[in-house]
Amino acid sequence: MAQTTPAASPVPVGVGAGVAVSTPGTAHRRRRPPSVASSDPRSARLLSNVVLVVVGLCFLLPLGWIVLASLDASATLAVRVPEDVTFANYSAVMTPEQTWVPLANSFVLSAGTGLITVVASVLAAYPLSRYRMRFNKPFMYAVLFGTCLPITAMMVPVYSLFVRLNLLDSLPGTTFFMAATSLPMAIWMTKNFMDSVPISLEEAAWTDGASAMTTLRRVVLPLMRPGLAVVFIFVFIQAWGNFFVPFVLLLTPEKQPAAVSIFAFFGQYGSVAYGQLAAYSMLYSLPAVALYVLVSRLSGSSFALAGAVKG
Amino acid sequence: MTSVTAPLAPAGARGAGPVRPRRTPARRTAGRLVPLVPATALLALFMLGPVVWSFYGSFTNAALTGPNAANPEWVGLENYLQLLSDPNFPKAIWLTVLFVIASAVIGQNVAGLALAMLMRSAVRPVRAVVSTLVVTAWVLPEIVAAFAAYAFFHADGTMNSLLGSVGIAGPDWLFEHPMLAVILANVWRGTAFSMMVYSAAISEVPPEITEAATVDGASAVQRLVWVTLPTIRRSISTNLMLTTLQTLSVFTLIYVMTGGGPGTDSSTLPILAYQEAFKFAQVGYGTAIATVMLVIGAVFSVVYIRSLRPEVD
DSSP, rough: OOOOOGGGGGOOOOBBBGOBBBOTTTHHHHHHHOOOSSOOOOHHHHHHHHHHHHHHHHHHHHHHHHHHHHHTTTTOOOOOOOSSSSSSSHHHHHIIIIIIHHHHHHHHHHHHHHHHHHHHHHHHHHHHHHHHHHHHHHHHHHHHHHHSSSSSHHHHHHHHHHHHOOOOOOOOHOOOOOOHHHHHHHHHHHHHHHHHTTTTTHHHHHHTTHHHHIIIIIIIITHHHHHHHHHHHHHHHHHHHHOOHHHHOOOOOGGGGHHHHHHHHHHHHTTTTTHHHHHHHHHHHHHHHHHHHHHHHTTTTTTTOTGGGGO | OOOOOOOOOOOSTTTTOOOTSOOOOOHHHHHHHHGGHHHHHIIIIIIIIHHHHHHHHHBBBBSSSSSSHHSBBBBBTTTHHHHHOHHHHHHHHHHHHHIIIIIIIIIIIHHHHHHHHHHHTTHHHHHHHHHHHHHHHHHSSSHHHHHHHHHHHHHTHHHHHHHHTOOOOOHHHHHHHHHHHHHHHHHHHHHHHHHHHHHHHHTTHHHHHHHHHHHOOOHHHHIIIIIHHHHHHHHHHHHHHHHHHHHHHHOOHHHHHTOOTTTTTTHHHHHHHIIIIIIOOOOOHHHHHHHHHHHHHHHHHHHHHHHHHHOOO
């Protein structure tokens, strides 16, 4: 029963530390490099490298704009090396109302979502992983179905549902909604992590009269701490990057997370203050990128955040 | 959600559970299901709820403000009939299909597979740097990626300054070729996922098979078509499905880059639903579009889950 999460595909996806794509066959490849275009290995190898460098440049240019424009005193929309490097863009946006409050909102929203999701999915994963019930299979199918549903498609009905439930513009309401949408994936991941904790340890505790919940807390959870961290970070990054959900559900600027406030900034000053927009983008992206690096180290090369981070 | 059954766990490794001899099997199963309550409640309220609400709301004339916001009336199939007569709807379907096929099915998949194969014969520093760049575009928050793509394709952006440096006056991509711009942007943003899936899959292709094919005189293209692709076909179908589902619901990227415009020239279904509901205040009509999208998503999901079935069981 070693299932992988659906979005991570049946094959474990290799994202090693430093996000290098893992290629286990290194020694082998050195002996006989598979050629791509011609039968002469050396020229094929050269060609691959050249093509990759060109592709890399294409990927670099849009990314480079954010970094360079954020340091440019007179940034434009085109990527260029700043004539005078300055941190003025950063100091201009690093005010409480511009950056810190929205970032704090993002943190509350993401951490709350992560916490609710992890607690609910640990509780749900325990019976699904430990007992063999007729209920398990339909539940897991429903969960798998939930991972696939396009959340974007739901936002209009969610809005009118929230109006009805009087939850519009409520941070807790939005947090619970985001937790619910990340639950299917989180239950899958948590159940798979839990399946890999051997049951024999629990049986010893059960014989000593411990209840299921005690065993879960004292025996299972300590053994799957890295797994729980991965699930939490995974959900956190997803919530941190989510624009559409808070954009629709949170209306007061004081409650809006950075994703929404940066869009408002773009609307108001986007056509003039490119440098500041880029600086704000940098500040907002940094936690997500740092957490991704952390999680890819935590999970080694046998697992990746493939899938939902994108959404 | 309470199709609670009373299966006496066969005494397997996973069936034991804490010993509670006093309880009846039915009560024991009920007790075991208690921890599922929080998750089930959240899913029922915020996932199932909106889906049901979506079907219901699509039959009403709900509006954003005014009397129809508080007390929407039942209008039957009116919203769906309006869909059929609205020229923007078939256009949005076409644009969505174009967006999904060009950027996900072709763009991300082919680029991801090509990158994964090229990485294998590249020197280590090139491989490390290029894969980090590709993955960074994917790890960035979606709205930041959208800003970067907006700046790249803007009339005064990087693309045109590059074209200008070789003497070509580039068009205003976001206005003259909005679909091309958002498709390329989505390929840029999403290729990392396919690349990771495919490089993991390719690294598991047994080298003996490829070697045997080489000895038999197969060219590189023949090895790709007859050895590598058939071996990783499961990864291909999974990846196709997942990228399709992801791309179907892309909103932020298009909304930031073009706002669905000019006019409705880049309004895919998610954008159209949003605009009808919030810009033109026709929540009921927007909900009908959302329902259509949910049904399309559900069909794809069912196909995908059926193909995964052996792994769930």
